[in-house]
Amino acid sequence: MRGRFITVEGIDGAGKSTHLQALVDRLRQRGATVLATREPGGTPLAEALRTLVLAQPMDVLCEALLVFAARRDHVRQVIEPALARGETVVCDRFTDASFAYQGGGRGADPAQLAALEAWVHGELRPDLTLWFDLPADVAATRRAAARAPDRFERQDEAFFGRVRAAYAARWAAEPQRIARIDATPPPAAVWTAIARVLDERGW
Ligand SMILES: Nc1ncnc2c1ncn2[C@@H]1O[C@H](COP(=O)(O)OP(=O)(O)OP(=O)(O)O)[C@@H](O)[C@H]1O
Numbered sequence: 178m179r180g181r182f183i184t185v186e187g188i189d190g191a192g193k194s195t196h197l198q199a200l201v202d203r204l205r206q207r208g209a210t211v212l213a214t215r216e217p218g219g220t221p222l223a224e225a226l227r228t229l230v231l232a233q234p235m236d237v238l239c240e241a242l243l244v245f246a247a248r249r250d251h252v253r254q255v256i257e258p259a260l261a262r263g264e265t266v267v268c269d270r271f272t273d274a275s276f277a278y279q280g281g282g283r284g285a286d287p288a289q290l291a292a293l294e295a296w297v298h299g300e301l302r303p304d305l306t307l308w309f310d311l312p313a314d315v316a317a318t319r320r321a322a323a324r325a326p327d328r329f330e331r332q333d334e335a336f337f338g339r340v341r342a343a344y345a346a347r348w349a350a351e352p353q354r355i356a357r358i359d360a361t362p363p364p365a366a367v368w369t370a371i372a373r374v375l376d377e378r379g380w
């Protein structure tokens with residue numbers, strides 16, 4: 178049987194990394210073989226592209242082409258084979274991030290992004306996306322306390338406000354696939370919300 182594809186999304190600093198291991202552990206405890214991976218990245222080529230995208234200045238079309246090139250390699254080499262083996266793939270970001278960051282944040286044409294999506298991964302879509310929703314100002318405060326910023330994390334609050342709005346629009350369009358997790362309360366409460374979403378699905 179084909180495996181499940183779960184993605185996690187949100188603006189930088191929303192708390193994805195904080196909860197990823199617990200998510201993987203819970204799925205394993207329930208019997209799943211879990212492959213945890215990330216985007217951009219997940220293969221040697223895609224990780225090399227990630228380094229470029231996170232560090233080098235470039236225009237938005239170039240950015241979109243590079244994240245989708247990385248995705249192509251990742252889907253073919255890692256994600257599709259794992260799903261075909263019946264494994265659960267947990268991916269830190271996927272194509273929703275391209276619509277949110279390149280589309281919402283930087284103004285890329287959503288029709289062009291949709292064309293790249295169809296070209297690069299056809300019908301493949303996550304079975305579940307956990308969207309960690311946090312206001313841009315709260316995320317900025319958390320990031321400032323946590324680490325040195327990369328090229329995206331140096332963007333201003335207005336940028337992250339647009340990225341968040343683009344995620345919200347995707348959630349409104351696909352509420353069955355995308356579960357909104359309120360990321361403002363303390364981590365224990367955020368985890369309770371995640372566990373509830375998994376419980377609802379019997380995962
Ligand atoms: N619910 C929470 N309440 C307060 N602080 C939190 C919460 N969740 C995470 N943090 C803290 O916020 C910071 C950013 O969290 P984290 O690295 O998990 O975000 P992220 O969404 O993975 O970011 P990125 O996408 O940029 O990697 C960390 O210092 C983390 O400890």
Ligand SMILES: Cc1cn([C@H]2C[C@H](O)[C@@H](COP(=O)(O)O)O2)c(=O)[nH]c1=O
Nearest residue numbers: 189216217244270271274275278279329
């Ligand atoms: C998949 C994807 C990612 N991005 C951006 C979003 C983040 O700022 C970085 C990845 O950093 P993280 O700490 O690993 O979350 O890349 C993007 O702009 N477009 C994408 O498709």
